[in-house]
Amino acid sequence: MGFTLVEMLMVMAVMASILAMGGLGVGRALRSMTLTNAGNKVTRLIEAARQQAITKNTLNAVVLMKSLGTEVDARAFTVLEYTVAGGWRQIREWEVLPDGIVVDVGATGTDASFFSNGPQPFPFADASRPGAPVAYGSNSSLPAGTYAARIFLPGGGLLNPDDAAQFRLVEGTVSGGKVQFSQAERGVPSNYYRVVLLGTTGKTKVERP
Numbered sequence: 001m002g003f004t005l006v007e008m009l010m011v012m013a014v015m016a017s018i019l020a021m022g023g024l025g026v027g028r029a030l031r032s033m034t035l036t037n038a039g040n041k042v043t044r045l046i047e048a049a050r051q052q053a054i055t056k057n058t059l060n061a062v063v064l065m066k067s068l069g070t071e072v073d074a075r076a077f078t079v080l081e082y083t084v085a086g087g088w089r090q091i092r093e094w095e096v097l098p099d100g101i102v103v104d105v106g107a108t109g110t111d112a113s114f115f116s117n118g119p120q121p122f123p124f125a126d127a128s129r130p131g132a133p134v135a136y137g138s139n140s141s142l143p144a145g146t147y148a149a150r151i152f153l154p155g156g157g158l159l160n161p162d163d164a165a166q167f168r169l170v171e172g173t174v175s176g177g178k179v180q181f182s183q184a185e186r187g188v189p190s191n192y193y194r195v196v197l198l199g200t201t202g203k204t205k206v207e208r209p
Contacts, residue, residue: 032171066146076136119151168193
């Protein structure tokens with residue numbers, strides 16, 4: 001006995017729903033994987049900056065472009081090195097997070113401590129170039145308020161070890177200086193990659209939901 005047209009349509013509708021749900025699940029998994037890879041990349045950059053400070057007996061700064069009005073705001077990191085002879089210089093190209101992944105520059109509380117406890121003004125910087133001594137585009141330096149940074153000492157710890165230093169990467173975009181989460185519950189991102197810098201040692205700790 002064959003299927004009626006109505007029965008076939010019902011089966012097709014159920015199959016379409018299952019496929020759609022599967023597609024949503026795959027999409028979420030891919031976005032989560034992208035977030036993880038981006039977070040791992042940032043963590044490796046921070047750890048490399050710390051290690052170089054120890055190895056070369058220098059000051060090394062991890063700098064985030066926070067709000068310069070560019071397409072890479074909240075997505076670009078670089079590393080600076082300070083020596084007595086040469087001052088501050090950029091030793092790593094800007095590394096940009098993939099589209100759809102940003103640093104949550106609108107966070108509050110401890111998740112904003114990487115921004116609020118950073119060096120402004122930048123120590124030992126040229127007085128003629130106020131702000132972070134690193135160029136981007138037509139800017140010879142990043143003005144105060146447009147960047148966030150933390151500095152590693154030659155021993156590996158942070159310059160101001162008693163001040164919290166953490167931030168989180170999230171799935172979303174930045175528009176007008178505000179973060180729009182791709183997925184959130186009551187204004188809280190459903191997924192994140194939190195990076196915590198331990199003040200005394202400078203080592204990183206990663207936290208996930």
